[in-house]
Amino acid sequence: MAVTLAIIRMRDLFAAVMLSGIFSLLSAGLFTVMDAVDVAFTEAAVGAGISTVLMVATLSLTRRRERDRRLDRRPEDVLGLVVALLTGAILIYGTLDMPYYGDPEAPANLYMVPRFLEDSLDEVGPPNIVTSILASYRGYDTFGEATVVFTAAIGAFLLLGGAARRRRQTSSSDSDPSSEGAPPADRGAEA
C-alpha cells in the first residue's frame, strides 16, 4: 500500500510505471500467501510483465513527465476524495455481515465447491482443480475471455495502425484531413 501511495505522488511517469510493476509483483506474492498460485503467476506474468512493457511503450510514444499542478487545485479533487471515502465507508459497512477471513463454513465455500473438489479428478483429469474448472466446467467463460482479448487486440491495432499510416502520409506529402477516418477501416480489413 505504501507503494501505491508512492505511485500517486510520483510525478515522473516512468518511475510510476515501474512502481506499478512492483505493486503487481507484491500482489502476486499476496496471492501466493492466500493459496491462489495460479492467479499469482498470472498476475506476475501479465500484471508485472506485459502491462509494464505496454506502459513503457506508451510512455516512449507520449511523454514522461506529469504536468506539475500543485498550483491549480480544482474543487473536483476534494469531491473525488469525499466520494472515495464515502464509497469505502459503505463497502466496509457491507463487510460487517460477511463471514470472517478464512472461514471454512462461509457460504461461498459450501456451494458447488465440494463437488469440484471431489469429482473433478475423475470427471476432467488434471490434478490442478483450477485448470479443471477453467477449461471444462467454465469453458464457455474462457472462450468468451479469448473473444474479449481478440476484440481488444483488434481495437488497439485499429487505433495505432491508422495513426502510423497517417504519420507516413504527413511525412511524405501534405496531410489530407478528409481521409482521416478512412485508413483505420482499411487496416481493420487486413487484420
Added chain:
Amino acid sequence: MNPVFWQTVWGLLPYWLVIVLMMIGLHVVMTKPNLIKKIIGLNVFQTGVIMFYITLGKVDGGTAPIFGSGGDEVVYSNPVPHVLMLTAIVVGIATTSLALALVVRLHEAYGTIEEDQIRRLEGDEV
C-alpha cells in the same frame, strides 16, 4: 474492548485493507488529470477487486487447490474465485492495452496526455 469486538476486527481486517486499496485506485482515477496515471489507478482498483475475491476463497489451514500436494486429510482453498480472477486479470490487461492505445492516439491528436488540457483544446476548437 470485549473479545468479540477484536475477533470481528481481526476476521474482517483483510477485507478492509483490500477496500482501502480499491478506494486509493478509485481516487486516482477520479482526481488525476494525467491519463497514464488514471490507467495505473484503474489497474490498482482492479487488483484490489481481484484480491477481494481471493480473500473470499481463502480457507484457514488450506493449501493450493491441486491434488497430490498433501496426504488424505488436506484442506483446499476455494478454487472458484481463483478461476474467476484468472479471467478477470486477462480481461484487465485487454482493457489496459486498449486504453493505452487510446492515450497514444490522443497524444497524437492533441499533443498532451492531460485530460484538462485536452478539454481546453476541445473548447477552443468548438
